[in-house]
Amino acid sequence: MPLSWLRVEQFRCLEAVEIELDPHFNLFVGQNASGKTSLLEALFFLGRGRSFRSRKLDAIIRQGQKAFTVVGRVRTADGETVLGIRGQRDATEIRVGGRSAASAGELAAHFPPQVIDPEIHKLLEEGPGRRRRFLDWGVFHVEPGFLLAWQRYHKALRQRNAALKQGLAVGYVTAWDPELVESGELLAQQRQDYLAALAGPLAEMGQALLAAEVHLAYHRGWPEGHSLAEALQSSLERDQRYRATQSGPHRADIAVKVAGHAAKERVSRGQQKLLAAGLTLAQIRLQEEASPGRSALLLDDPAAELDSENLERLLAVVRTLPVQLIVTSLRKDIAGLPDSGRRFHVEHGTVRPA
Ligand SMILES: Nc1ncnc2c1ncn2[C@@H]1O[C@H](COP(=O)(O)OP(=O)(O)O)[C@@H](O)[C@H]1O
Ligand SMILES: [Mg+2]
Numbered sequence: 571m572p573l574s575w576l577r578v579e580q581f582r583c584l585e586a587v588e589i590e591l592d593p594h595f596n597l598f599v600g601q602n603a604s605g606k607t608s609l610l611e612a613l614f615f616l617g618r619g620r621s622f623r624s625r626k627l628d629a630i631i632r633q634g635q636k637a638f639t640v641v642g643r644v645r646t647a648d649g650e651t652v653l654g655i656r657g658q659r660d661a662t663e664i665r666v667g668g669r670s671a672a673s674a675g676e677l678a679a680h681f682p683p684q685v686i687d688p689e690i691h692k693l694l695e696e697g698p699g700r701r702r703r704f705l706d707w708g709v710f711h712v713e714p715g716f717l718l719a720w721q722r723y724h725k726a727l728r729q730r731n732a733a734l735k736q737g738l739a740v741g742y743v744t745a746w747d748p749e750l751v752e753s754g755e756l757l758a759q760q761r762q763d764y765l766a767a768l769a770g771p772l773a774e775m776g777q778a779l780l781a782a783e784v785h786l787a788y789h790r791g792w793p794e795g796h797s798l799a800e801a802l803q804s805s806l807e808r809d810q811r812y813r814a815t816q817s818g819p820h821r822a823d824i825a826v827k828v829a830g831h832a833a834k835e836r837v838s839r840g841q842q843k844l845l846a847a848g849l850t851l852a853q854i855r856l857q858e859e860a861s862p863g864r865s866a867l868l869l870d871d872p873a874a875e876l877d878s879e880n881l882e883r884l885l886a887v888v889r890t891l892p893v894q895l896i897v898t899s900l901r902k903d904i905a906g907l908p909d910s911g912r913r914f915h916v917e918h919g920t921v922r923p924a
Contacts, residue, residue, distance in 0.1 A: 571644040571645050571646055571651075571680055571681060571863070571864050572591070572593035572594075572644065572645055572863075572866070572894040573591050573613070573616075573642045573643065573644055573681055573866065573894065574590065574591060574593070574643050574644065574645050574650070575588075575589070575590055575591065575642065575643040576588070576589050576591060576612075576613070576616075576640070576641070576642045576643075577639070577640070577641045577642070578609065578612045578638075578639075578640050579638060579639045579640075580631060580632040580635040580637065580638045580639070581608060581611070581612045581615075581630060581631075581632060581638040581639075581640060582605065582608035582611065582612075582630060582632060582919075583603075583605045583608055583632065583918070583919035584605050584608050584609065584612065584632070584919050584920075584921075585632065585919055585920075587609070587612075587919075587920065587921045589914065589921055589923075590912070591894070591896075591912065592894075592910075592911040592912040593645070593894055594894060594895065594908065594910070594911055595894075595895045595897075595907070595908040595910065595911030595912070596894075596895070596896045596897070596911055596912050596913075596914065597897050597898075597899065597902070597907065597911065597912070597913045597914065598896070598897070598898045598899070598914045598916050598921065599898075599899050599900070599901070599902045599913065599914070599915060599916065599924065600898075600900075600915060600916030600917055601900065601917070602900070604916045604917050604918060604919070605916050605917075605918070605919045605920075605921070606870070606871065606898035606899075606916050607623070607687070607870055607871075607898065608919075609898070609916065609921060610685065610687070610868045610870050610896065610898060611623055611630070612638075612640045613640075613642075613683060613866070613868060613896060614683050614685055614868060615630075615640055615655055615657070616640045616641075616642050616653055616654075616655055616677065616681060616683075617653075617677050617678055617680075617681040617682055617683040617866065618674055618677065618678060618682075618683065619655060619662060619664060619673070619674025619677055619678075620674065622685050622687060622689075627657045627658065627659055627660070627662070628659055630657060631657060631658075631659065636658060636659070637656055637657060637658045638656070638657045639654065639655070639656045639657075640654070640655050641653070641654040641655075642654075642681065644680045644681050646680070651666065651667045651680055652665075652666075652667060652668065653665070653666055653677055653680055653681060654666075655677070664676065664677060666680065675710070675717060678710075678711075681864075681866065682711065682857070682864060682865055682866070683865070683866040683867070683868055684850050684853065684854055684865060684866070684867050684868065685850075685867075685868040685869075685870065686846075686847045686850055686867070686868070686869050686870065686872065687868075687870035687871075688870065688871065688874070688875050690843055690846040690847055690850070691839060691842040691843045691846050692846075693846040693849065693850075694826055694833050694834055694837075694842050694845060694846050695834065695842065698821075698822070698823035698824075701823055701824050702820075702822055702823070704849065704850075704853070705761055705764065705765070705822070705824060706720065706761075707853070708764055708768065708853045708856065708857070709760050709761055709764040711857045711860060711861070712764060712767070712856065712857070712860045713760045713763070713764065715756075715760070716757070716760050719753050719756045719757045719760065720753075720757060722749065722752075722753035723750065723753035723754050723757050723818075723819060723820075724820070726746045726749040726750040726753065727746075727750060727815060727818065727820055729746050730743055730746040730747075730750060730815055731813075731814050731815055733745075733746070734809055734810060734812075734813045734814055734815065735813045735814070737810075737813070740806070740810075743806070743809070743810075744802075744806070747799065747802050750798070750802065750815075750818065751797075751798045751799045751802065754798045754818050754819050755797070755798050757819045758790040758791065758798070758819045758822070761788065761790070761819070761822065762788055762790065765786055765788050765824065767856060768786070768852055768853065768856055769786070771851075771852035771853075771855035771856050772784050772786065772848065772849065772852040774852070774855070775848035775849075775851050775852045775855075775887065776828070776845075776848060778848075778883065778886070778887045779844045779845070779847065779848045779880075779883055779884065779887060780828060780841060780844055780845060780848070782828050782829045783828070783829055783830075784826065784827070784828055784845065784848065785826075785827040785828075785830075786824050786825070786826055786827075787824065787825040787827065788822070788824055789822060789823045789824070789825065790819060790822050791817060791818050791819045791820065791821035791822040791823075792817035792818060792821070793817075798817070798818060801817040801818070802815070802817060802818070805817045826845065826849070828841070828845060833845055840876065840877070840880065843875055843876065844876070844880055844883075844884065847884060848887075851867075851887055851888065851891065854867060854891055854893060855891065858891065858892055858893070862892060863892060865891075865892075865893045865894070866893055866894040866895075866896060867888065867891065867893045867894070867895050867896070868896050868897075869888070869895070869896070869897040869898070870898050871898050871899055871900065872884060872885070872897065872899075872904075873899055873900065873901060873904050874900060878905070881904070881905075881906065882905060882906045885904075885905075885906035885907060886906060889906075889908065895908070895911075898916075902924070
């Protein structure tokens with residue numbers, strides 16, 4: 571749901587920011603180190619309960635302070651809901667609608683932000699962890715049973731790995747296999763179904779952004795033609811040697827191909843950025859089909875990252891998405907952005923309407 575109002579306190583260089591937001595388009599303009607990315611980071615935190623820049627709360631809390639807070643109001647069908655998150659050095663506290671919430675999933679149910687920032691190419695360049703997170707975020711929004719399967723699987727995996735690490739007798743290890751197999755097969759199937767559904771939007775984005783065919787190949791984390799039960803059985807010896815479970819959905823990955831070539835190898839950095847942005851936009855398209863009018867897209871300084879032709883292509887696609895768009899920029903005159911909406915000036919950690 572669109573965010574109508576936001577308050578940020580003691581978050582990086584932002585001491586106290588309070589603004590009203592437009593449901594469709596918001597532009598934040600400011601010089602380097604003025605606090606633009608910090609503002610997007612705070613927005614992302616409000617929806618995801620984590621940062622896209624840092625794992626350490628310490629780095630995010632404004633220097634010399636003990637905690638940060640981000641509070642926002644989202645418009646819902648029957649009024650407004652207040653979301654809030656407070657981060658201390660060692661803990662975060664989440665509140666939704668005046669009540670304490672158990673997990674960040676409750677924030678995302680109201681305000682699910684996606685971000686395209688200068689690091690987006692890492693989705694393709696780095697190891698499979700980022701791609702699994704990307705995949706799981708997508709499945710989470712279209713498959714109601716996913717979170718439970720994911721939690722069951724990872725709980726059983728932790729227990730099994732603990733038994734392996736301690737070098738316990740085989741029975742203590744395989745005792746977790748039935749739970750691992752049941753939740754793991756389900757998880758893998760839900761991911762596969764999601765990727766099948768993503769193929770359409772992704773083809774659209776590939777054409778619009780790169781004028782090329784983009785294809786995803788799914789590796790579920792154990793060999794083709796075998797059940798997870800068989801894979802666990804045949805890798806047991808290896809698991810014991812490495813003291814960790816070697817097969818299963820926690821080893822899944824997606825291989826991205828552009829015009830038949832691995833994106834990692836054949837594609838330039840600029841194209842990688844566009845491609846990774848395309849993956850994110852395809853995900854939003856699918857998310858919007860499942861529950862329209864909910865997503866927010868945070869675009870961090872796109873003009874600094876893309877040449878003018880690619881920037882225009884990206885913005886042309888972005889404007890077809892029914893999202894709340896929030897953009898930062900060094901310059902205020904960027905071709906391809908909407909004319910209406912709200913504009914803000916960011917300076918030394920303060921934000922005011924332009
Ligand atoms: N925990 C913190 N406390 C205070 N200032 C911080 C903290 N973390 C980062 N900063 C400062 O915030 C400033 C703004 O950073 P950033 O939001 O990335 O700016 P922009 O995106 O506008 O270039 C930087 O000068 C940085 O040093
Ligand atoms: Mg920045």
